[in-house]
Amino acid sequence: MVDITNKNTTLRTAVAQAVVKVSKPETIAAIKNDTVPKGNVFAMSKAAGLLGVKRTPDILPDCHPLPIEFTGVEYKINGLEITVLFTVKTIYKTGVEVEAMHGASVVALNMYDMLKPIDKGIEIHNIKLLHKKGGKSDFKDTFR
Amino acid sequence: MVDITNKNTTLRTAVAQAVVKVSKPETIAAIKNDTVPKGNVFAMSKAAGLLGVKRTPDILPDCHPLPIEFTGVEYKINGLEITVLFTVKTIYKTGVEVEAMHGASVVALNMYDMLKPIDKGIEIHNIKLLHKKGGKSDFKDTFR
Amino acid sequence: MVDITNKNTTLRTAVAQAVVKVSKPETIAAIKNDTVPKGNVFAMSKAAGLLGVKRTPDILPDCHPLPIEFTGVEYKINGLEITVLFTVKTIYKTGVEVEAMHGASVVALNMYDMLKPIDKGIEIHNIKLLHKKGGKSDFKDTFR
Amino acid sequence: MVDITNKNTTLRTAVAQAVVKVSKPETIAAIKNDTVPKGNVFAMSKAAGLLGVKRTPDILPDCHPLPIEFTGVEYKINGLEITVLFTVKTIYKTGVEVEAMHGASVVALNMYDMLKPIDKGIEIHNIKLLHKKGGKSDFKDTFR
Amino acid sequence: MVDITNKNTTLRTAVAQAVVKVSKPETIAAIKNDTVPKGNVFAMSKAAGLLGVKRTPDILPDCHPLPIEFTGVEYKINGLEITVLFTVKTIYKTGVEVEAMHGASVVALNMYDMLKPIDKGIEIHNIKLLHKKGGKSDFKDTFR
Amino acid sequence: MVDITNKNTTLRTAVAQAVVKVSKPETIAAIKNDTVPKGNVFAMSKAAGLLGVKRTPDILPDCHPLPIEFTGVEYKINGLEITVLFTVKTIYKTGVEVEAMHGASVVALNMYDMLKPIDKGIEIHNIKLLHKKGGKSDFKDTFR
Structure with a gap:
């Protein structure tokens, strides 16, 4: 685990996405x-994601436990694709990129689990960081 | 949660994948x-995945706790893409598809976390079920 | 922990309740x-309860880990009182009464947590077993 | 989850109660x-409560993880009723009311679990906040 | 993780020990x-151990989740040494040796944690399997 | 749980050890x-230890949750003995001695678990604090 005892505390924000692709319009309906x-599906997957993001340091060995001060989940439907946007904020010494990606992946997996009985062809795509703020370098995915 | 008190116990196997795409050959090296x-990276991510798969019912509300009797992780490198293959077996009343997908996603997220300091452009693609055996219907992803 | 190695496996069902009492009709609305x-509130608290019930043996020292094969949550509104009915089923050697009571209490606590910003006077009442089936003795709360 | 990045850090204290009602004097004895x-029963339920309170953000989706700096459990016996008083302190941006209520409920549930073999008629009553200090508004339950 | 889908279910018992050595008689008193x-100390450490043993598959990657059907803790005081004996039973396809050793180590660590304020010289010795029954080979530590 | 609301935040470091003794040179090879x-074995046990140390307050009732800012694992082989050195750092109001000892014990238990199929005679010895820095009193084990 990276030693962060000498790092400064700043406001950090990260937004990650996961794309859930269903196989038929009936699922979206x-x-x-x-x-x-x-x-x-949306409310229960949000609950799973809010809980899951707080478990990130329990699941990933090198992640620091940190004071998660905001998490938010947004859904955008576009045809057969549902984009999950997961935002995490902290005021701490290290960023929350992995936390946001973990949150997005838990929301997507829970959607898969809840929809599996009515749609066998669901896939999860493009779990990636969209942008982050704070820390040494900001980041913005230009292809968003 | 689906009521499984009346279902039969059979051997169930599921294999899921996640694809980790790095941005430069130095990362693979x-x-x-x-x-x-x-x-x-491979050994520690395997450890995270083996632990993570056992936490699936702690993370996803509708997943039944079940006796995971085998988990295995395989990695295949192809250019800048690393495919994670995650296998789960149980002898129980319900399948392990979501468990396998959760395991694959934890392995991929841990690779992202460990590689982030040396490669800022990593993405996770195509978390999906490759095949399952046992239960009402077998499944084989024909595009594998 | 009670030794259950010599007990028989039977279908066990337990239903427990918790009553959440809000302080004004606006909260119910x-x-x-x-x-x-x-x-x-109902969907997210159900998610919390489904997850919480599976954590019972992690929280209560003497509870056996067991294969939870069904969990269900129902809400009944009566004036300012919301009754949470939490059902758990297993086919195992020991009952699921405490699991059902734990599930009901997690649902109630989550309702408290989500409603707190709009209602400061919420209380949780009467966490109790309503009935159980299977095992040595059935039970039915006669005052239900 | 409420965004607390802009809130101030202050000392917060919360005391919650749960009442465990047994059905006969032999249980108290x-x-x-x-x-x-x-x-x-008292020592083991205290252990369960001290652990349980630290799991609050793992169980309730909207609860912030926070530095729990004190937890204490007190028991008061009055006839067939045992009142559990659970105190939590933190120096942080958000209060510990829900944490105190969760702690009280875990202690009460564990008492139920340990006493169940000798008393089938136990109920849990009145899980509620008794008082809190710190934050925007203090609170004191006037009927205590 | 070893594949146990083809193994037979039998009664398995394991007893492990840990020795907590304190530095002065006042601590024992x-x-x-x-x-x-x-x-x-004994009741709270037992509670921690009973909970801890159920978390073994959450902490050790290759451990199978299994139905723990009995756990027991015994303490033996001999001068400045306290021997913790931790027994685990299951009826399953794989043994509970590691579970028993994990339970013993959690009990010992909790004793260390509770005693640290009154005794700075505590050490934990000889965490080892004492005997196991069931499975391919029984085992008995001859130096017990 | 000790009340730490009035304590000062300082940099705290603790190093603990556990000794894993195998029974034959083939195991070391x-x-x-x-x-x-x-x-x-070394990479997967490190992963287990990094995760385990973050679970310390989930396992030991009186341990405060705290911001773990560094964890490191080192192995030293000497004949048939492998010494695990586990270092933890925090900037907080209370020390990380128990966290370091818990981390060392998890690493040792995982080595035991992974080596058990090839060596039945493994024992874990001497889980103890080697030194700590910060807080009221420094400590150095003079027999290291």
Whole structure:
């Protein structure tokens, strides 16, 4: 684990995405109409993601435990693709990029798990960092 | 959570993949030569994945806790892409597809975390089920 | 921990309740209209409860880890009181009463947490077993 | 999750209660005489509560992880009722009310679990905040 | 992780020990008289051990999750040494040796943690398997 | 749990050890040549230890959750003994001695688990604090 005892505390923000691709329009309709048998997909996956992001240092050996001061989940539907945007903020010595990517992947996996009984062809694409702020270098994915 | 009290116990196997795409050949070389500063990427990510897969029902609300009887991780390098193959087996009433996908995603995220200090352009692609056996229907991704 | 190596495996069901008492009708309306700022209270609290019930043996020293084969959450609104009904099923050697009570209490605590910003007077009442089936003795709370 | 990046750090204290109601005087005697078969009820339930309170952000999606700087458990016996008083302190940007309520509920549930073999009629009542200090508004339950 | 899908289910028992060596008789007296400031050392360390043993597959990558059907903790005081005996039983396809050793080590570490304020010279010795039963080969440590 | 709300934040370092004693030179050779069937023993045990140390407050009731800012694992082979040195740093109000001892014990237990299939005679010895810095009193084990 990187030694951060000498680093400064600053506000750090990271936004990551995951793309959930379903295989038919009926799946999108079931989500929107809240008729998926396992329950409300967006609300329950948000809950899983908010919990999951706090478990990042329990799952990834080199991640520092840190004071997560904000997490937010947004969903954007575009045809058969649902983009999950996961935002994490902290005021600490190290960034929250991996936390945001972990959060996005948990939300996407939970959507897969809830939708599997009604759609066998779901895939998860493009888990990646969209931008981060704070720390040594800002980052912005130019292809967003 | 789906009621599985009336289901039969059978051997279930699932294999999922995640693709980690690095941005330069030096990253692949550092992994192969075991010179990544955070340590041995393949062994440590395997450890994270083996632990992570057992946490699946702690992270995803609808997943049943189940007796994971085998987990295996394989890595295939192809140019700048590393494919993670994650296999899970159980003898139980419900399948291990989501477990395999969760395991693959944890391995991929840990690779991202360990490689981030030497490569800022890493993305995770195509987390998907490759095949499953046991249960009502087998499945084989034909585009593998 | 009680030694259960000699006990028989049977289907066990337990239903527990928790009562969340809010202090004003506006709180009930906000839940029903899905306008609580932290999100959909029933769906997110269900997610927390489904996850929480699986953590019971991690939280209570004497609880056996067991294969939870069904969990369900129901809400009943009666004036200012919301009754949470939490059902757990297993086919195992020991019952799921404590698991059901733990699930009900996690759902209730999460409702408290999500509603706290809009209602300072919430209390949790009557966490108790309503009935159980299977094992040495059935149980039915006669005052239900 | 509420964004707390702009909030100030202050000393926060919260005390919550849970009431465990047993169904016969023999249960109280067994606790006092340390003859409960599963072990020392007060010490083991305190251990469960101290651990449980630290798991609050793992169980409740919207709770911020925070530096818990003190937790204390007190028991008061009054006839067939045992009141659990759970105190939590932090120096942080957000309060510890939910943490105190979660701690009280874990202690109460563990008492239920340990006493269940000798008393089938136990209920948990009145999980509520007794007082809190620090933050925007102090709170004192006037009916304590 | 070793593939156990083809193994038979049998009753498995393992007993492991850890030795906690304190540096002065006053420490032993404080434990016996229940005057250690952090609380009842034996009861609270038992609680930690019972919980810890159930977390073994969460902490050690290659350990299979398994149905722990009994855990017991015994303490033996001999001069300045306290021997922790930790027993685990399961009816499953793989043994519980590592679980028993993990349980013993958690109990010992918790004793260290609770006693540290009154004794700076504590060490933990000889975490080892004492005997196991069931599976391919029984084992008995001849120097016990 | 000790109340630390009034303590000062300083840099704290602790180094603990655990000694893993194998029963034959072939075991040491298998570790060095990376031919242990379960995988790379040093890398996977380091991963387990880095994760385990962050779980210390989840396992030991009285341990404060704290910002772990560095963890490092070193191995020293001497004949049939492998000494695990585990270092933890924090900038906080309380020390990381127990965290370092917990980390060392998890690394040692994982080595035991991975080596068990090829060596039945492994023991873990001398889990102890080697030195600590920061806080009221420094400490150095004079027999190191």
